[in-house]
Amino acid sequence: MNTxxxxxPKDRPARLTVGVVGAGRVGPALAASLQLAGHRPVxxxxxxxxxRKRAAALLPDVPLMTxxxxxxxxxxxxxxxxxxxxxxxxxxxxxxGAVRPGQLLVHTSGRYGARVLDPAxxxxxxxxxxxxxxxxxxxxxxxxxxxxxxxxxxxPEELRLAAEALVIEMGGEPEWIAEDMRPLYHAALALxxxxxITLVAQSMELLRTAGVxxxxxxxxxxxxxxxxxxxxxxxxxxxxxxxxxxxGTVAAHIVELREHAPQAVAGxxxxxxxxxxxxxxxxxxxxxLAEDLLGVLADGATPTTDGTGSTGSTGSTGSTGSTGSTGSPAPDGKPGTERPGETPGREGTEGTDGTEGTDGTEGTDGTDGTDGxxR
Numbered sequence: 001m002n003t004x005x006x007x008x009p010k011d012r013p014a015r016l017t018v019g020v021v022g023a024g025r026v027g028p029a030l031a032a033s034l035q036l037a038g039h040r041p042v043x044x045x046x047x048x049x050x051x052r053k054r055a056a057a058l059l060p061d062v063p064l065m066t067x068x069x070x071x072x073x074x075x076x077x078x079x080x081x082x083x084x085x086x087x088x089x090x091x092x093x094x095x096x097g098a099v100r101p102g103q104l105l106v107h108t109s110g111r112y113g114a115r116v117l118d119p120a121x122x123x124x125x126x127x128x129x130x131x132x133x134x135x136x137x138x139x140x141x142x143x144x145x146x147x148x149x150x151x152x153x154x155x156p157e158e159l160r161l162a163a164e165a166l167v168i169e170m171g172g173e174p175e176w177i178a179e180d181m182r183p184l185y186h187a188a189l190a191l192x193x194x195x196x197i198t199l200v201a202q203s204m205e206l207l208r209t210a211g212v213x214x215x216x217x218x219x220x221x222x223x224x225x226x227x228x229x230x231x232x233x234x235x236x237x238x239x240x241x242x243x244x245x246x247x248g249t250v251a252a253h254i255v256e257l258r259e260h261a262p263q264a265v266a267g268x269x270x271x272x273x274x275x276x277x278x279x280x281x282x283x284x285x286x287x288x289l290a291e292d293l294l295g296v297l298a299d300g301a302t303p304t305t306d307g308t309g310s311t312g313s314t315g316s317t318g319s320t321g322s323t324g325s326t327g328s329p330a331p332d333g334k335p336g337t338e339r340p341g342e343t344p345g346r347e348g349t350e351g352t353d354g355t356e357g358t359d360g361t362e363g364t365d366g367t368d369g370t371d372g373x374x375r
Contacts, residue, residue: 016104019074020044020059021067021089023051026108026132027080028058029142030170034076035059036143037169043070054138071098076166079107087116094119106130106166110186113154113179128163129154129182132172133189147171152185154178199271202264209260235282242272243279245289247296254300265300273297 016039020027023046031041043065044055052064071077071093081089086109093099101124105117110131117127131152136142151172155163164174177185200223207215229237241249250272257265276293279285285293 015039016076017042017074019070019077020055021070021077021079022046022081023055024080024082025054025136025138025142027078028055028138029136029146030078030080030108030132031062032058032140032143033146033170034166039076039169043073045070050138058140058143067093068096068098071100071103074103076104076106079105083109083111086112090117091119094123097123099123099125102126104128104162108132110152110189111183113177113182114156115179126159126162127155128159128166130163130167131177131186133175135193148173150175152177152182154182198267202261202267206257206261206264235278235284238275238279238282238284240275242275242293243284245285245293247289247292250293251296251300254296269297269300 016034018031018034018039018041020031020041020043023044028044031044035041041059041062044059044062045065045067046052046055055062055064065073067089079086079089086107090105090107099105099120103125105120105125106128107117108131109116109129110133112129114121114127114129117125117129121127129152132146133150133152134142134145149172151167151170151174153160153163153167153174154177160176167174200219203219204215207218212218226237241253253268254265257268273294276285276290276297280287280290
């Protein structure tokens with residue numbers, strides 16, 4: 001054990017005064033983490049009652065001020081507002097003359113890189129994009145979760161070391177993200193984190209409807225094992241009726257969902273198709289079984305007049321027969337290839353773009369932004 005006395009963080013050189021613009025769930029946690037590293041929070045802006053309480057809990061004795069006053073007092077400013085509000089905020093602060101030459105201006109948006117800070121850069125600021133890949137609660141536990149958390153880092157090359165050093169001081173792991181890759185990077189995190197919450201919440205609702213008294217206790221071990229398997233093995237971890245090609249079981253699922261939770265049908269079908277594509281590409285789903293499965297998923301998208309949804313011509317195990325095969329989609333997503341005696345495979349329709357998750361930061365209208373998981 002190291003018994004050498006450690007210096008007080010306040011005695012470390014090059015400590016910075018820190019300000020927070022937007023006291024949502026993220027800003028106060030990052031400022032509190034920087035405080036543990038020896039930096040000194042000096043001002044925070046917040047509009048709603050929730051943001052003020054959050055700032056008081058995580059940054060006690062730090063005064064609440066306007067955004068312009070925060071910039072006047074701080075050498076390092078955290079801009080932790082929702083993605084859509086960030087460009088206007090930066091432009092407005094630059095136009096008011098609040099930005100000072102040499103001031104470190106850090107935003108935490110996953111969507112944007114450093115370029116969104118160009119108006120402040122022209123005013124002499126040093127722009128950094130530091131996005132924590134973490135979901136935030138707005139409580140002190142967030143500071144603990146930053147230990148080992150990856151941060152998406154984007155900055156001018158000459159500021160790269162400074163950006164990475166700040167992340168390390170907060171206990172995080174810097175991961176360099178190119179400017180033009182930021183939207184894709186953010187989409188990946190939203191897909192994995194935000195949508196996971198939706199899936200888990202829907203699953204718990206369905207289990208309650210089925211009579212399960214403690215759906216969280218039932219799902220916990222299963223989901224924990226699934227997540228661990230997926231992180232370790234990727235597509236090879238796929239299991240379940242879609243990966244096996246159990247078309248009859250999937251058809252039964254669709255009928256039950258239409259009756260008890262019609263709002264969940266579209267999500268089930270979309271995820272089942274995506275799972276089928278990945279299982280086919282990885283060789284887990286046999287093409288001859290995929291034919292009936294994809295037919296069920298196609299028919300399931302159009303409810304019948306009685307509202308139950310058509311199960312197609314699959315029956316329990318049979319194929320579509322006289323109309324020929326629908327074709328199995330190739331792993332690269334192209335239309336299925338035509339086989340002798342069969343009609344050409346139908347090309348899947350292109351999926352619509354997913355909407356972007358909102359930031360876990362405070363909205364400019366004074367309402368708290370929702371926590372976006374990976375933000």
